[in-house]
Amino acid sequence: MAKILSFANQKGGVGKSTICLQMAFYLAENKDLRVLVVDMDVQGNTSSRLAPRSKDDNGNNVYHYSGTRTAELFGAGKLKIQAMKCPAGMDLIHTPRNDPDLAEVEELPLETAENPAKHLAEFAKNYDYVLIDCPPSLGRKLVGALVASTHVVCPIKLSGFAVDGVEDILTTVIGVQQTANKQLELVGIVINDMDRSQSHEKALKQLYDSVPDVLLENRIMHRPPLDTATSEGVPVWSLNYGHVAAREVKAVLAEIQKKVG
Ligand SMILES: Nc1ncnc2c1ncn2[C@@H]1O[C@H](COP(=O)(O)OP(=O)(O)OP(=O)(O)O)[C@@H](O)[C@H]1O
Ligand SMILES: [Mg+2]
Numbered sequence: 001m002a003k004i005l006s007f008a009n010q011k012g013g014v015g016k017s018t019i020c021l022q023m024a025f026y027l028a029e030n031k032d033l034r035v036l037v038v039d040m041d042v043q044g045n046t047s048s049r050l051a052p053r054s055k056d057d058n059g060n061n062v063y064h065y066s067g068t069r070t071a072e073l074f075g076a077g078k079l080k081i082q083a084m085k086c087p088a089g090m091d092l093i094h095t096p097r098n099d100p101d102l103a104e105v106e107e108l109p110l111e112t113a114e115n116p117a118k119h120l121a122e123f124a125k126n127y128d129y130v131l132i133d134c135p136p137s138l139g140r141k142l143v144g145a146l147v148a149s150t151h152v153v154c155p156i157k158l159s160g161f162a163v164d165g166v167e168d169i170l171t172t173v174i175g176v177q178q179t180a181n182k183q184l185e186l187v188g189i190v191i192n193d194m195d196r197s198q199s200h201e202k203a204l205k206q207l208y209d210s211v212p213d214v215l216l217e218n219r220i221m222h223r224p225p226l227d228t229a230t231s232e233g234v235p236v237w238s239l240n241y242g243h244v245a246a247r248e249v250k251a252v253l254a255e256i257q258k259k260v261g
Helices: 016-028 045-050 070-074 100-107 110-126 140-148 162-178 198-210 224-232 243-260
Strands: 003-007 035-039 053-055 061-063 091-093 129-133 151-157 185-192
Touching: 003 016, 003 140, 003 243, 016 035, 016 045, 016 129, 016 151, 016 185, 016 224, 016 243, 035 045, 035 070, 035 110, 045 061, 045 224, 070 100, 070 110, 070 140, 100 140, 110 140, 140 162, 151 162, 162 185, 162 198, 185 198, 185 243, 224 243
Parallel strands: 003 129, 003 151, 035 091, 035 129, 151 185
Antiparallel strands: 053 061
């Protein structure tokens, strides 16, 4: 059975796409593993980072998308899914930049959130891991991802309100566990983009006081090479100046993989 992992937090900019993308590279490096990425974010950044690309005459990237779009997973009718093959070895169900069809999913009836799980149930059997990059708001898409998942990973950034943000996403996860998806397992919270400031240390202590059981052991500090690797769509361990970032990221990815089994 495929492990279907959502990278979820209704807060924006916490590292969902970064960790999802690096996890995809990490797993796909193992040629024995079949990996599928589903880009549930209208921004489509994960799709452009993974898809085959070439340069136009002006040196700009041109992305070569093919196969099923994520928006189609929210349809009720029969769907023959075709995933795109990515150069780094994984498959992708993609979202073109600012896909209006995926944005419109939020206007559809609530039951729409159950459709991706129905469509993916059969298709996911072709894979060992399915990684879902979730959007930064609570709506049909995020719920749709969580209903379809076996596991959820929640990246967070520390701030004065770290604990509030954590409560919101944990409430969402528990809501889905109690209703549409009793199998959903919380892998844990990944503390990301941390620095040594007093406010981060204080927020960290607050988190350990309030939700110690759900925090992953490893965490990722503020590491500019990780930002570079993500924007370029490459593994952070492929950069020759990102050793510390690579070590931290790989420790988190290995911990997630171990917990998921
Ligand atoms: N540990 C880190 N060190 C430095 N930069 C980071 C780190 N983690 C993430 N970033 C950068 O922070 C920005 C937000 O990260 P990312 O896009 O992964 O967040 P997100 O949760 O997917 O955002 P959104 O909610 O918009 O989808 C990106 O520019 C990313 O490269
Ligand atoms: Mg994102």
